[in-house]
Amino acid sequence: MDQNSSPNQPNRTEILAVTVMAQNVVASSPKRDDKFWFDDGTIVLVVQDTEFRIYRGLLEDQFPIFKNLFSLPQPVTHHRDEHRDYSCPVVCLHDAARDWRNLLRLYMPEGDTRLFMQAPLCPSFETISACIRLGHKYDMAHIEKEALDYLKVLFPSALSHPTIPWPPNGFHLSSAIGVVNLARLTGEHSLLPNSLYRCCQLDANITQGFIYSDGYRETLSSEDLGRCFVARSRLTQETYRLYTRSFLAASDTSRRRKEPCRSNNTCWEAVAAKKFFTVANGTADSLEHPLPFVHLEDHLPDDVRDTTFCDTCWKMFRECEEEEHRALWQRLPSFFGLDLLG
Numbered sequence: 001m002d003q004n005s006s007p008n009q010p011n012r013t014e015i016l017a018v019t020v021m022a023q024n025v026v027a028s029s030p031k032r033d034d035k036f037w038f039d040d041g042t043i044v045l046v047v048q049d050t051e052f053r054i055y056r057g058l059l060e061d062q063f064p065i066f067k068n069l070f071s072l073p074q075p076v077t078h079h080r081d082e083h084r085d086y087s088c089p090v091v092c093l094h095d096a097a098r099d100w101r102n103l104l105r106l107y108m109p110e111g112d113t114r115l116f117m118q119a120p121l122c123p124s125f126e127t128i129s130a131c132i133r134l135g136h137k138y139d140m141a142h143i144e145k146e147a148l149d150y151l152k153v154l155f156p157s158a159l160s161h162p163t164i165p166w167p168p169n170g171f172h173l174s175s176a177i178g179v180v181n182l183a184r185l186t187g188e189h190s191l192l193p194n195s196l197y198r199c200c201q202l203d204a205n206i207t208q209g210f211i212y213s214d215g216y217r218e219t220l221s222s223e224d225l226g227r228c229f230v231a232r233s234r235l236t237q238e239t240y241r242l243y244t245r246s247f248l249a250a251s252d253t254s255r256r257r258k259e260p261c262r263s264n265n266t267c268w269e270a271v272a273a274k275k276f277f278t279v280a281n282g283t284a285d286s287l288e289h290p291l292p293f294v295h296l297e298d299h300l301p302d303d304v305r306d307t308t309f310c311d312t313c314w315k316m317f318r319e320c321e322e323e324e325h326r327a328l329w330q331r332l333p334s335f336f337g338l339d340l341l342g
């Protein structure tokens, strides 16, 4: 700690207006956080209606910006509440209390945290969001990057088969909305095609957004919402067209087969084709959301699957679908008005 900066003086309360975010207003009577209030703490953070009393050295170690702040002459010094005496600096931050609580959990874990036998880490969306928002705002590049890297695993820019289960533990379907907004905030546009695609699979939530644990609602911007509506229509068309193109490719007699048809080459005859398109049409019509990157076979009950193609023809059809999936994935950014993936 820099002993020359902002010396602690008994009975002195200091409030530093560090940043300004219009939507946050400090409550007149903030309450102490249940977890992050230590009586011997050396700094109080007032965030929305919550007070966190923690240790200044820890804060400065992780957030160099605070060290810099305290090294400057303090421009604003006054008593916020004559009935409260903290005997330590009080810093007013215009952030979400939820974000600070989530971040402090990382640096000051619960007392029963296992030290050597860690369970697989599955951070919640709120934790990831807090790391990115606060890391971005307070120049904590390492934690911002680590959280963004985690999102890149969940929202890869390359098409992956099998696809990563969505949503993972700690996330909700509508968390994709928050991921889009984080990508916009940080300029990490490689996250956009995949996260916007996930938004296209939402129902009413796509307009209503999602609600954080503290009741705060976050929505897509009107521009991104419009992009999703346009793309959703196109992706629904593509879902059916992809079945058609895959059928045509698989039924091409000049296409090299790894294994022969087990139904005496009847899988691609006219009667069979009629059945296929009836099945494909019915599947596309019954989808609630556009799912162009899921194999048709995976939508079908076993009896329908088994009476449509033989096993080796289904295998060849899947190969053709995957070729189409890769081609469509390359075009996905353009559906949202984005540049192609770099």
Ligand SMILES: [Zn+2]
Residues within 6 Å of the ligand: 260, 261, 262, 263, 264, 265, 266, 267, 309, 310, 311, 312, 313, 314
């Ligand atoms: Zn066959």
